[in-house]
Amino acid sequence: MTVQILHVADLHFGGLADERQVEALEAMLPDLRPDVVVLGGDLSQRARHGEFQRARAFAALAAQTAPVFVLPGNHDVQWWWRPFIPFGKDVCYGKYRRYFGNDLAPTLTVPGAILAGALTSHGVAWGSLTTTLRDIAVKGHLPKREMLRVRRVFAAADPSLARVLVVHHTVLRGQISRRMGLSRWRRAQRCILESGAEVVLWGHDHQEGADQLTGNVVVSTTGTLSTRSRGGRPSCFNFVTIEPSAVQVTFFLVQKTVDVIKIHAGELAGNRVLVPRKVAGRQGISGHGRAVPAVAFLAPAAGNRKPLFAGRLGT
Ligand SMILES: [Fe+2]
Numbered sequence: 001m002t003v004q005i006l007h008v009a010d011l012h013f014g015g016l017a018d019e020r021q022v023e024a025l026e027a028m029l030p031d032l033r034p035d036v037v038v039l040g041g042d043l044s045q046r047a048r049h050g051e052f053q054r055a056r057a058f059a060a061l062a063a064q065t066a067p068v069f070v071l072p073g074n075h076d077v078q079w080w081w082r083p084f085i086p087f088g089k090d091v092c093y094g095k096y097r098r099y100f101g102n103d104l105a106p107t108l109t110v111p112g113a114i115l116a117g118a119l120t121s122h123g124v125a126w127g128s129l130t131t132t133l134r135d136i137a138v139k140g141h142l143p144k145r146e147m148l149r150v151r152r153v154f155a156a157a158d159p160s161l162a163r164v165l166v167v168h169h170t171v172l173r174g175q176i177s178r179r180m181g182l183s184r185w186r187r188a189q190r191c192i193l194e195s196g197a198e199v200v201l202w203g204h205d206h207q208e209g210a211d212q213l214t215g216n217v218v219v220s221t222t223g224t225l226s227t228r229s230r231g232g233r234p235s236c237f238n239f240v241t242i243e244p245s246a247v248q249v250t251f252f253l254v255q256k257t258v259d260v261i262k263i264h265a266g267e268l269a270g271n272r273v274l275v276p277r278k279v280a281g282r283q284g285i286s287g288h289g290r291a292v293p294a295v296a297f298l299a300p301a302a303g304n305r306k307p308l309f310a311g312r313l314g315t
Contacts (some may be wrong), residue, residue: 001112006034006066007238009203010224012075014045014185016175016291021225021254022058023234024261029065034238036110040203040222041073041121041168043100052076052099059100069108071117072096073168073204079123079137092123097290105146107153113162113242116140120169120182130183140169140204141183147191154196162242172219174205176231181205189213199240199247208236210249211252219246225254229304239265 008025011017014202029037039059044051059068072093093104105117120140130139154163169181171188181204182188192213193201199218207230210223223229225234235254240247255262 001160001313002244003110003111003112003242004033004035005115005164005201005203005240005242006032006037006062007040007222007240008038008219008225008294009040009073009168009222009294010042010206010226011039011055012042012045012057012224012226013051013058016045016086016226016228017054018225018227018235020256024254025225025237026058026061027070028263034066034239035112036203037066037068038114038166039068039070039116040201041070041071041165042075042203043070043073044076047076047078047095049095052095054097067110069106069115070100071106071119071166071168072104072121074099074121074123074138074236077109077121077123077137082123087151087241089123089125105149109157110163112160113164114154114157115164115166117166118129118146118150120167139183140167140181142167142169142171142173142188142191144187144191147188148193150197151195151250163196163198164242165192165195165200167200167202169204170202170221171200171213172209172211172221174207174230175206175209176233178204179205191276193217199242201238206230207233208251208253210238210251218249220249223251243291 011022043055059070062068076096078092078095082089105119108115120142122139122141125141150165171185171192173180173184197217199220200213201220203222205221206224206228207221208223211219213219218236220240222238223233225235225237229235233283237252239252240250240252241250250265252263252265255264
């Protein structure tokens with residue numbers, strides 16, 4: 001069976017969100033026909049109510065097309081409430097939970113795959129401590145107990161399912177930023193390899209990428225739809241296709257002019273990555289892949305847009 005994952009992160013609703021780009025994605029969602037939509041954290045900019053409310057509206061719309069998987073990023077944590085206090089950190093996630101539920105690292109099974117989240121966004125915490133002051137609330141860490149839990153989830157799952165791990169922070173060094181998202185990243189990589197994950201999804205760095213950890217674990221790094229793409233690159237989201245023998249990561253890149261927004265897949269050289277999939281020890285998975293549309297959406301000029309909501313809001 002082929003599984004198609006729409007992998008989006010770092011929408012940063014608030015001042016940095018690019019609404020035209022988000023609306024373009026919202027409009028093309030049904031045509032993409034994903035089996036699951038992953039929102040990999042940093043839904044908000046400052047964990048404000050309005051930012052989470054817009055993110056929830058996005059998730060609700062996506063849920064009309066496919067099940068939605070959400071976990072928090074570092075911007076979604078109200079870290080200033082309890083810095084360095086290891087217990088009673090719940091208050092830091094209060095607003096996120098209000099809009100997306102109690103589970104900060106959910107598990108979701110869809111036909112052909114099991115997705116497990118691991119929480120890497122802990123605010124200002126001992127485990128993420130860094131000497132770079134401006135990264136003190138940005139850096140993440142992946143507690144060992146978190147990955148032991150994921151390992152148990154994957155071990156108990158039907159062997160025919162692809163194992164997909166979702167985290168917010170980068171586990172490999174960013175190509176442009178040259179930064180590691182996680183502290184103690186070697187241990188984190190080792191824990192991920194031991195967990196049985198076959199595909200790992202993350203965001204955080206605002207630059208798209210696809211790579212492999214050793215052991216044929218495929219990595220999808222999604223870009224951002226906010227105005228803060230790294231290195232002046234186009235905004236981007238990823239489409240991950242898990243086939244019986246390979247994993248494809250397709251980058252959907254946004255081209256903007258004053259009048260239109262175009263979102264393309266497969267147009268620029270090197271924006272599609274195919275990685276052989278190791279299936280040894282697993283039952284064969286069969287099925288047929290579906291084509292990803294090449295040019296997906298043309299947004300009308302701002303002045304010609306229809307109103308988003310029909311009907312009347314309460315007075
Ligand atoms: Fe982040």
